[in-house]
Amino acid sequence: MKNYTSLQSIQADLHAGYITCRQLVEFYLQNIAEKNTQLNAFLKVFDQEALAKADEIDQKIKTGNAGKLAGMVIGIKDLLCYKDHTSTAGSKILDGFESQFNATAVQRVIDADAIIIGSQNCDEFGMGSTNENSAYGACLNAVGTNRVAGGSSGGSAVAVQADMCLASLGTDTGGSVRMPAGFCGLVGLKPTYTRVSRWGLIAYASSFDCIGPITKSVEDAAILLEIIAGKDEQDSTVSRLEVPQYSAFDTTHKTLKIGYLKEAVESAGLQPEVREATWAKLEALKAAGHVVEAVEFPLIKYFLPTYYILTTAEASSNLSRFDGVKYGHRSNQATDLMSMYKKSRAEGFGKEVKRRIMLGTFVLSASYYDAYYTKAQKVRRLIKDYTDQLLSEYDFLVCPTTPTTAYKIGEKTSDPIQMYLGDLFTVQANVVGLPAISIPNGVDNDGMPIGFQIMGGAFQEKALLSFAKSLY
Amino acid sequence: MKIDKEALQKIAHLARLEMPASTEDEMMGSLNSVLTWMEELNEVDTADIKPLTHMSLEVNALREDKVIPNISREQGLKNAPKQDGEYFRVPKVIE
Numbered sequence: 001m002k003n004y005t006s007l008q009s010i011q012a013d014l015h016a017g018y019i020t021c022r023q024l025v026e027f028y029l030q031n032i033a034e035k036n037t038q039l040n041a042f043l044k045v046f047d048q049e050a051l052a053k054a055d056e057i058d059q060k061i062k063t064g065n066a067g068k069l070a071g072m073v074i075g076i077k078d079l080l081c082y083k084d085h086t087s088t089a090g091s092k093i094l095d096g097f098e099s100q101f102n103a104t105a106v107q108r109v110i111d112a113d114a115i116i117i118g119s120q121n122c123d124e125f126g127m128g129s130t131n132e133n134s135a136y137g138a139c140l141n142a143v144g145t146n147r148v149a150g151g152s153s154g155g156s157a158v159a160v161q162a163d164m165c166l167a168s169l170g171t172d173t174g175g176s177v178r179m180p181a182g183f184c185g186l187v188g189l190k191p192t193y194t195r196v197s198r199w200g201l202i203a204y205a206s207s208f209d210c211i212g213p214i215t216k217s218v219e220d221a222a223i224l225l226e227i228i229a230g231k232d233e234q235d236s237t238v239s240r241l242e243v244p245q246y247s248a249f250d251t252t253h254k255t256l257k258i259g260y261l262k263e264a265v266e267s268a269g270l271q272p273e274v275r276e277a278t279w280a281k282l283e284a285l286k287a288a289g290h291v292v293e294a295v296e297f298p299l300i301k302y303f304l305p306t307y308y309i310l311t312t313a314e315a316s317s318n319l320s321r322f323d324g325v326k327y328g329h330r331s332n333q334a335t336d337l338m339s340m341y342k343k344s345r346a347e348g349f350g351k352e353v354k355r356r357i358m359l360g361t362f363v364l365s366a367s368y369y370d371a372y373y374t375k376a377q378k379v380r381r382l383i384k385d386y387t388d389q390l391l392s393e394y395d396f397l398v399c400p401t402t403p404t405t406a407y408k409i410g411e412k413t414s415d416p417i418q419m420y421l422g423d424l425f426t427v428q429a430n431v432v433g434l435p436a437i438s439i440p441n442g443v444d445n446d447g448m449p450i451g452f453q454i455m456g457g458a459f460q461e462k463a464l465l466s467f468a469k470s471l472y
Numbered sequence: 473m474k475i476d477k478e479a480l481q482k483i484a485h486l487a488r489l490e491m492p493a494s495t496e497d498e499m500m501g502s503l504n505s506v507l508t509w510m511e512e513l514n515e516v517d518t519a520d521i522k523p524l525t526h527m528s529l530e531v532n533a534l535r536e537d538k539v540i541p542n543i544s545r546e547q548g549l550k551n552a553p554k555q556d557g558e559y560f561r562v563p564k565v566i567e
Binding site for chain 1: 512
């Protein structure tokens with residue numbers, strides 16, 4: 001079996017009769033059997049179901065009524081609900097939880113005949129940038145197994161990187177799709193906020209959370225987005241805007257105006273190879289006839305404090321649902337209702353999740369609400385207004401996806417702020433609700449992948465994907 | 473220092489988290505360092521700026537208010553750590 005990098009080439013071979021869906025699933029299952037014990041990308045593998053589904057799709061291909069994603073073997077981040085399957089969110093508090101319904105995005109890929117092969121490791125409730133914060137163990141980078149996968153959708157990225165599936169659905173609250181995609185040499189797309197229904201996405205920070213694909217090609221990201229995006233009766237916040245055919249790329253050559261974030265690209269904290277790769281990409285854009293200019297964003301140092309005040313506040317509220325009553329872990333040490341809540345939560349949540357719940361509870365407490373929470377909402381507006389203004393002058397804003405390539409295991413776990421700083425370039429898109437994509441941009445001296453991030457205007461995914469396609 | 477042990481226990485109570493004495497110092501230290509870092513926002517002039525409270529570009533997705541079947545009782549109780557077939561069970565609250 002050759003290593004496919006796009007659904008289109010798989011479908012061509014399926015229709016020509018060179019391969020079957022069953023063979024594809026067997027190929028991925030074989031890779032999972034060989035690599036997953038070490039890499040820890042999948043938490044659950046649905047081998048028998050995937051094989052049965054493969055036979056069903058093979059039959060459909062024969063009769064000519066297969067769906068758009070026929071031949072796509074996909075994994076889903078364990079933060080997405082999949083009916084009658086476990087969804088743990090990488091947390092002990094949801095150990096054994098089986099969803100009663102499908103997330104809308106999951107339902108839509110099933111309806112389009114994708115084959116779901118398993119659920120993937122992630123940082124607990126999406127809170128982490130390395131996938132080391134999972135109650136089920138760290139997920140390792142397949143290029144260098146002493147390196148982290150990136151997070152929080154680390155399992156989703158490594159599963160694609162190591163050919164354990166063709167594509168994954170991850171979630172991105174502050175970079176959790178783009179960052180692991182960057183660390184693993186893949187394409188990761190975070191759509192515009194509200195482009196994809198959040199129904200069935202276990203909430204971390206509701207005004208930031210987005211479901212997005214991790215793939216080997218820009219084409220597959222586009223196809224997946226056009227399947228999962230769009231209005232949904234289950235999510236009243238989702239955009240009702242028409243979903244364009246993202247995979248019909250706009251290939252007319254246009255001279256684009258591209259701004260690069262000066263503070264990011266010229267930052268002293270940038271790993272030298274990341275800086276060089278980014279400059280080389282910018283030079284290539286100029287050579288292709290585009291206008292490339294430095295833009296200043298003096299508010300850049302406030303992205304992360306703003307993000308962490310607002311997301312911890314939202315998390316403390318969202319995670320109050322884990323009370324040991326309706327689902328999830330209940331302590332057997334409880335003596336009364338209050339101790340049941342406190343002990344169940346203390347036993348079920350990991351350290352970073354507790355820290356964020358505590359921070360969020362603090363910034364929302366009566367005496368500090370205005371000083372932290374309201375202040376951060378005001379700065380969020382300033383960041384959004386300035387970003388929107390830049391995107392009225394420029395077609396795209398670009399920068400490296402991360403300041404460095406994948407960290408060594410354990411390198412960032414002792415100091416939370418060091419861990420948070422890794423999200424510096426990705427959080428902006430979530431703070432302002434705009435779409436952004438990470439595409440591969442070479443490797444460093446150790447062979448670790450470097451990511452290049454492109455951010456576009458609200459609901460301009462088609463232009464964003466077309467531009468990304470022209471580069472990768 | 474924003475948070476001392478008393479404040480830490482008060483927040484932990486509000487958050488319904490048991491915070492044993494052995495974990496107090498580490499949690500307190502990390503909360504204080506993160507909060508100090510967050511306070512960098514005070515350098516930003518936000519006079520006359522309205523807080524951004526909604527990220528959706530569209531407003532009021534209205535639908536008909538009709539009763540539709542949701543999940544069954546059996547399904548609803550399926551993941552409960554303790555239930556009796558009709559209700560979620562919790563430790564006795566009223567004597």
